[in-house]
Amino acid sequence: MAPENPDVTRFLHDGRLLAMPRRWEHRRAVARWLAHATLPDLLEPLGERELTDRLAELAADPVGARRAMVDLGTVHRTRDGAEYWRTELTEYDGLTPDEVVEDVDTSEGLHRTLHLDGRRVDSVATFYDELNRVFMAGEDWDLGPSLDALDDLLHGGFGAAHGADRVTVVWHAFDRSRDALGFAATRAYYLAKLGDPRFDAALFRGRLADLEAGRGRTYAELVLEVFADHPDVELVLR
Known part of the structure; x- marks a missing residue:
């Protein structure tokens, strides 16, 4: 049924x-x-x-x-x-907590597979909510919403990637996440940085100008670049 x-x-x-x-x-x-x-x-x-x-x-x-x-x-x-x-998860699938992280012992050590649910991502903020749900379930603190934090996470010194000899991240419903982290979300992200005096206004003004001129990368593309800098972490887009 x-x-x-x-x-x-x-x-x-x-x-x-x-x-x-x-x-x-x-x-x-x-x-x-x-x-x-x-x-x-x-x-x-x-x-x-x-x-x-x-x-x-x-x-x-x-x-x-x-x-x-x-x-x-x-x-x-x-x-x-x-x-x-x-090709995509639906609301009828629903990854359970036990399915978010899968461990397999191989001849090369522990292979850990982590599942990101792209249906949960509708903004930059909820992207980090999903990272915390999957990677930080065993920690008593949350990952901050920044690309530097994502980079640190993928180094494997903490979170669910820690202790694994091989890591695979399966990003389900990626197309949906890519759209959610596209031009509009990226523009809103840069505008928020410009409104915060803690950040380099000139830097983010330039990035915003590039984005609006069609030269800049979207937040989804920036995230993929961070993953690409970690060849030891296999990223599977579904």
């Missing part, structure tokens, strides 16, 4: 979708519900026929539903349409 959601059940009749809703946000919600219900394992490919059969149990128009999931970006497919797979 697929999980229910108040935003989705209004479009169902006896648990089945008779037609995709018209409004984009409603179509997107239904597509996410269908994607999780028919492709419960993230990134696990499924053949076209089997996916269509699964959709037929939930939707009156399984082919149209399959096409909508692809068009709305919740599901990807091979060029020939032979296989489909889900």
Whole structure:
């Protein structure tokens, strides 16, 4: 039985979708519900026929539903349409605390995998909230909201990365985070720095000017650069 959601059940009749809703946000919600219900394992490919059969149990128009999931970006497919797979976490997945950190003992030592949930990121501040949730659960203090703090964290001297011989960070729903940490969030971040006398106004004024001229990097790009400076930390974007 697929999980229910108040935003989705209004479009169902006896648990089945008779037609995709018209409004984009409603179509997107239904597509996410269908994607999780028919492709419960993230990134696990499924053949076209089997996916269509699964959709037929939930939707009156399984082919149209399959096409909508692809068009709305919740599901990807091979060029020939032979296989489909889900590419993002949905509200029906919900990483539990036990799933946020995974440890595996290997011949090369302890391999620790950390999962960031991009659905929780809608600003620079909430990005650091998510880092603290995942990396700092065992600490009695929180990471400050700065790129220097992120750099220190990835060095592994404290937090969940500490003590691991190999670290992988899986950033789920990265596209959503990238949008949230895009131009608008970056501009707001620089304006906040300019309003704080503790920071170098000339430095951040220049960065703001570059951003507005299309030359500057977004906060998401800056975060990726910090990760790139740590080749011992594998970053997987999903």
